[in-house]
Amino acid sequence: MLKVLALPQHYSQQWRDYYQLTKPKVVALLVLTAWVGMMLAQPGLPQFGLMIAATLGIGLLSAAAAAMNHIVDQRIDAQMARTYNRPVARGRLSTQQAVKFSLLLAGTGFLLLFIAVNPLTAWLTLASLFGYAVVYTMFLKRATPQNIVIGGLAGAMPPLLGWTAMTAEVHAHALLLVMIIFTWTPPHFWALAIHRRDDYAKVNMPMLPVTHGIEFTKSAIFLYTLVLFLVCLLPYLVGMTGAVYLVGSTVLNLGFIWYAWQLKFNAKPETAMATFKFSIWHLMVLFLLLLLDHYWLISAL
Numbered sequence: 001m002l003k004v005l006a007l008p009q010h011y012s013q014q015w016r017d018y019y020q021l022t023k024p025k026v027v028a029l030l031v032l033t034a035w036v037g038m039m040l041a042q043p044g045l046p047q048f049g050l051m052i053a054a055t056l057g058i059g060l061l062s063a064a065a066a067a068m069n070h071i072v073d074q075r076i077d078a079q080m081a082r083t084y085n086r087p088v089a090r091g092r093l094s095t096q097q098a099v100k101f102s103l104l105l106a107g108t109g110f111l112l113l114f115i116a117v118n119p120l121t122a123w124l125t126l127a128s129l130f131g132y133a134v135v136y137t138m139f140l141k142r143a144t145p146q147n148i149v150i151g152g153l154a155g156a157m158p159p160l161l162g163w164t165a166m167t168a169e170v171h172a173h174a175l176l177l178v179m180i181i182f183t184w185t186p187p188h189f190w191a192l193a194i195h196r197r198d199d200y201a202k203v204n205m206p207m208l209p210v211t212h213g214i215e216f217t218k219s220a221i222f223l224y225t226l227v228l229f230l231v232c233l234l235p236y237l238v239g240m241t242g243a244v245y246l247v248g249s250t251v252l253n254l255g256f257i258w259y260a261w262q263l264k265f266n267a268k269p270e271t272a273m274a275t276f277k278f279s280i281w282h283l284m285v286l287f288l289l290l291l292l293d294h295y296w297l298i299s300a301l
């Protein structure tokens with residue numbers, strides 16, 4: 001009787017572990033930025049079927065990349081307080097199970113994009129997976145404090161992937177959206193890395209607060225938020241967006257700069273994590289604003 005009752009619980013735990021392997025909240029935000037790329041690629045609404053296929057394909061390949069990161073990093077994950085309970089690090093899923101799962105996701109996602117969307121998007125998304133799971137996770141992360149600056153390019157790609165899914169072309173406006181996420185990534189990650197500095201030092205990861213110290217990292221975060229403010233003006237300056245975006249993005253960026261300033265000059269123990277959490281809201285609301293602005297602008301024409 002007990003065994004019968006225990007069986008479903010075992011399966012539901014295993015599903016939860018596979019789900020956790022995909023870094024679902026990160027993938028959700030990546031997919032949101034890809035959607036914005038899809039919607040901004042044309043004046044009206046995107047073709048529904050194409051949008052579903054592109055969403056699934058980009059989502060599956062991103063989830064596969066996240067699962068591969070769990071496999072490659074299992075040893076260091078097992079030693080850090082933030083990550084020790086991850087499914088592969090803890091041994092609840094074997095490396096073999098995780099490898100099969102990630103290959104299944106990657107294969108399905110690539111085929112879906114190649115067949116139902118277009119080959120350009122399929123190859124660019126696969127290149128992003130390679131950039132994150134191989135170039136960043138296997139090499140850069142362990143090699144240089146600039147790891148996340150360079151590696152951040154993979155995570156910044158989804159708006160371009162969404163755009164090419166609709167048009168099969170690399171458009172300069174899509175590259176501006178990539179630039180925004182590229183510039184946002186260092187302050188996003190370094191705020192967390194300040195809070196988790198000792199964890200990273202323990203496993204010898206050359207993250208900026210470990211190699212250059214916390215004060216240097218805080219200055220870098222502050223400078224990046226200033227650059228991000230300027231980069232976020234570009235879509236308005238080239239006529240891609242209107243006043244709704246300009247006002248919203250200015251408020252959001254002043255908020256980010258304020259957090260970075262507090263972190264540098266008036267930090268409390270919780271300021272680094274508060275800055276990290278704000279970075280996630282900042283990017284989410286910024287991309288929702290791009291959508292709002294796009295349809296506002298169209299309806300005003």
Ligand code: HEM
Nearest residue numbers: 025026029030033082148151152155156181185189192280
């Ligand atoms: C190289 C680039 C990046 C690095 C190194 C990085 C690093 C991190 C780390 C270490 C966490 C904490 C995860 C955890 O506690 O489990 C995190 C959380 C998060 N990141 Fe990033 N990130 C990067 C790029 C991105 C991008 C491009 C996005 C989305 C567009 C993103 C969205 C998120 C979200 C939504 C969370 C919160 C996840 C949660 O609460 O479970 N990140 N990031």
Ligand SMILES: CC(C)=CCC/C(C)=C/CC/C(C)=C/COP(=O)(O)OP(=O)(O)O
Nearest residue numbers: 026061062065066069125128129132154155
């Ligand atoms: C196809 C495509 C768009 C791929 C991009 C994939 C992707 C999941 C990007 C997000 C970047 C991210 C969460 C980095 C953290 O890795 P970390 O190893 O530094 O953090 P961790 O210690 O939490 O694992």
